[in-house]
Amino acid sequence: METLQALVITPENLLSAWQGNRRLTRRVIEAFPEEALFSYSLGGMRPFSDMVFELVGLSHGIGGIATGQWPTSVELFAPGDPAKPATKAALLALWDQTTDLINETWPTIPAERFQESDLSFGTWQGKIWWLLFYWSDNEVHHRGQGYVYLRTLGIEPPAFWDRA
Amino acid sequence: METLQALVITPENLLSAWQGNRRLTRRVIEAFPEEALFSYSLGGMRPFSDMVFELVGLSHGIGGIATGQWPTSVELFAPGDPAKPATKAALLALWDQTTDLINETWPTIPAERFQESDLSFGTWQGKIWWLLFYWSDNEVHHRGQGYVYLRTLGIEPPAFWDRA
Structure with a gap:
């Protein structure tokens, strides 16, 4: 196919960039003191744990990326759900389950899927590659x-360049 | 070529994502009060203008992306250089010049270049696609x-989702 000559990034590249970013985000979660993770904020913003729940919820859209069958919400937990992680260890466990979910689902995404447009979570329309970029941008944004x-708590954050 | 079947993102996709992010970053620069742009910080970090100089310096690596001829530094201005923007208007003008530089240079990047590895700025080794992802991540990180x-200054930031 002629048009494929103009394509320059592989699915493996995309997955490696995303998971590299996710490894760094995991280290940022780890760097927070337990209480500050769930309570500390600046400027009326959310605690970092609430941002992480959003990132995990978006990542669970990976099934929609692969199949077009989307979760109806990025909220993984209803209000008051006792299963919602309330400790750093539980949040990290959720993060790691999500890592596995992404890795297991990724190879099932058809190559042509990345240039298709879809209504993610029943709400946001976009091409699949764009949705993946947006989710990753959203993660880097909140991680920043x-x-x-962390800096205002007097804690040195993990090195930004390290994605290992 | 068989391997091209596995490529899923076009150069035009990459450019549109980058410039969409850059349009948002421009609005964040605009949202800062003049003095705060050059002096306000939290947690011992840099003022936002200093982060912007870094982003502009990295973006000037676009020539290296296209040709392999890299600037020797991400610093565009020597210490004390009177040409270094010291007002919001001058910083925005530098930003817009950089936008044009990227748009003019982008079509000259050979398609096969994105999967080549190079030593950017004489310092950081990586594949071209990865360097571009990293620069964009770095921008989103600092913009976040x-x-x-802005929030701690009592200013509502531009909408994150708006890349127009």
Whole structure:
């Protein structure tokens, strides 16, 4: 196919960039003191744990990326759900389950899918590649905010360049 | 070529995502009060203008992306250089010049270049696609920090989802 000559990024590239970013975000979660993770904020913003719940909820859209069958919400937990992680260890466990979910689902995404448009979560229309970029941008955005939280708590954040 | 079947993102996709992010970053620069742009910070971090100089310096690596001829530094201005923007208007003008530079240079990047590895700025080795992702991540990271600066200044930041 002629048009494929103009394509320059592989699915493996995309997955490696995303998971590299997710490894760094995991280290940022780890760097927070337990209480500050769930309570500390600046400028009327959310605690970092609430940002992480949003990131995990978006990542669970990976099934929609692969199949077009989307979760109806990015909220994984109803208000008051006792299963919602309330400790750093539980939040990290949720993060790691999500890592596995992404890795297991990724190889099932058809290559042509990345240039298709879909209504993600029943709400946001966009091409699949764009949705993935947006989710990753959203993660980097909130993680950058987590860096400011850590700095103002007197904690040196993990190195930004390290994605190992 | 068989391997091209696995490529899923076009150069035009990458450019549109980057410039969409850059349009949002421009609005964040605009949202800062003049003095705060150059002096306000949290947690011992840099003022937002200093982060912007870093972003502009990295973006000037676009020539290296296209040709392999890299600037020797991400610093565009020597210490004390009177040409270094010291007002919001001058910083926005530098930003817009950089926008044009990226748009003019982008079509000259050979398609096969994105999967080549190079030593950017004589310092950082990586594949071209990865360097571009990293620069964009770095922009989103610092812009997210700018959002916290704005919030703590009592200023509503531009909408994150708007890339128009």
